[in-house]
Amino acid sequence: MKNIVVVGSQWGDEGKGKITDFLAQDADIVVRYQGGNNAGHTVYVDGVKYAFHLLPSGILNPKCMNVLANGMVIHPGALMTELKQLNRPYQLFISDRSHVIFPHHIEMDIENEIQDKIGTTKKGIGPAYSDKSRRKGVRMIDFIGRDRLSIIREKMELLKVSQEEKEILIKDYLAYSDFLKPMVTDTSRLLNEHIHTKKVLFEGAQGVMLCLDHGTYPFVTSSSPTAASVPLNTGLAPWLIKGAIGVTKAYTTRVGEGPFPSEISGTLAHEIRERGHEYGTTTKRPRRIGWLDLVVINYAKRVSGLSYLAVTLLDVLSGVESINVVTHYELDGKRIDDIPADFNDFKRVEPVYLTLKGWNEDITKVTSFDELPDACKAYLNTIEKLTATEVAIFSVGPERNQTILRKSVL
Structure with a gap:
């Protein structure tokens, strides 16, 4: 798939910046298509941390064209500050719309x-x-x-x-x-000139569950991070988008208000938060922690058309004795496999868990799926089975070389 969207499949903060940066090494163009400097994409390269709020994650590749498309709202001062702090060559084009x-x-x-x-x-x-x-x-x-x-x-x-x-x-x-x-230029025209001959990555902000139309309304953002919004927000024909890779953490986090069925608290939540550095890139707020919710992932797959999954922060779960994943909910004694539109119903759902064996091994140095502990392999295989979606990428640390590609997606 030559033109692919990197989508957050939870409530944002899934590691989209890391995955986009990794894929951008083989891309020609990276496009941010919605949101503004409410986004926070953290990228580590050679031990250096880059925290982007407006800039596309391909900005670290000097050969890559980067686009801020028409679907964005841009604080010009914040953008100028980010660019001046970059201190390296870049190519950036800003939509005149x-x-x-x-x-x-x-x-x-x-x-x-x-x-x-x-x-x-x-x-x-x-x-x-x-x-x-x-x-x-x-x-x-x-x-x-x-x-x-x-x-x-x-x-x-x-x-x-x-x-x-x-x-x-x-x-x-x-x-x-x-x-x-x-x-500043007509980025729709620019993209249409290159879309048939270049490899293009589309990078959203936030996640599907914060989509204005399909998220946990009213606790949502003000635009749509879904792959479906890319054509409108970039000025491209819908059929030119070839697929989407849904980024998900190995667990779930959420910042801000709103329902969160798989939320956990106490010592384990604190340990995961500290090990995963789960504090907002933009706001520094501590993120709420929960088990991986496959109802949410399957919902994101349905409304955003996910072709593959990328599972990030897998290393954070090392040492957790047993790991839960949400397989479905119960509401008023009935099984449901979807996200209720009624906000009050979603607050009342009871998550139903499948408990898997954890692993104790340090996986931060593995370079392939085969090197993972059996329990970790089983965890990824369970995600694939229950979402019917292939895990094409997983990461075991913040650096580029800690991102493992199982299947080429670009």
């Missing part, structure tokens, strides 16, 4: 979060998407255009700060506009 985040969006996000307690990152993402749907947004083409000063001034008037502070922000946003202008 992507939307710009302004300070008042962040101000609104903070106020909304106090009232609604959704668990957002308070980066202004939701209000920016709201402005887009209300036809009140500012697109990147306007942000770099001839009327940019009047547009920026108009947006700064929405802020509840002094005029002096507004003038400082106006100067900042003019500087952002100058810096980003050479990178």
Whole structure:
């Protein structure tokens, strides 16, 4: 499959950045297609940690073209900061139809979060998407255009700060506009020119369970991370997307509010959180910990069309005596195998577990499936069997060389 989407198959934070970075070594183009700097993709290369919020994970490959597509909302200051900290050559193209985040969006996000307690990152993402749907947004083409000063001034008037502070922000946003202008182009046209001859990776933010349409509404993000949203958010025909690889942790995590059927607490949850460094890349919030939920994975497969799975952080479970996986739920005494649309029903489901034997061996140095302990092999085989989806990739540590490719997907 030459053009493939890397999709989060849980509630985000699955390790999509790591998998995209790994696959990007053999890719020509990497495209971020939705979200903004509410994303947090962590990549380790030669012992160096890179934390990306807006940049595609292919940015570390100097031969790779990187695209911020029209489905994104972009904070220009955050993007400029990321690029200046990169300190290495890169190729970046920004859609002229992507939307710009302004300070008042962040101000609104903070106020909304106090009232609604959704668990957002308070980066202004939701209000920016709201402005887009209300036809009140500012697109990147306007942000770099001839009327940019009047547009920026108009947006700064929405802020509840002094005029002096507004003038400082106006100067900042003019500087952002100058810096980003050479990178802004029609990325739909760019992608269509290359889609038939290049290997293209599409990288989403968050995960399927945070999808605005198919996630645990209202505790969701403001866009769709599913593979189905790629054509609309990039300006490509749907049939040009050849498949999707669903990234899942060997367990489950969630940040923010909302139902989480397989959640665990106590000493084991703390140990997994510390061993897996389960703190938000963007917010630094501790992530909630749970067993692997195969109802969630199968749901993600259905609504996002997963071709393969990539299982990350497998090494974190070493030393856990017995490991549970959710096979189905019970609701009011009845078995269900899907995610209820009714939020209150989803809060009430009781997970039904299959318990598997754990393993004690250190697996961080294995280089193939055959080198894994038998119990670990059985765990991956169980995931494959109960999802009817092949585990094409698994990882046993943060570095690129700790990612094992079982089947070529690009």
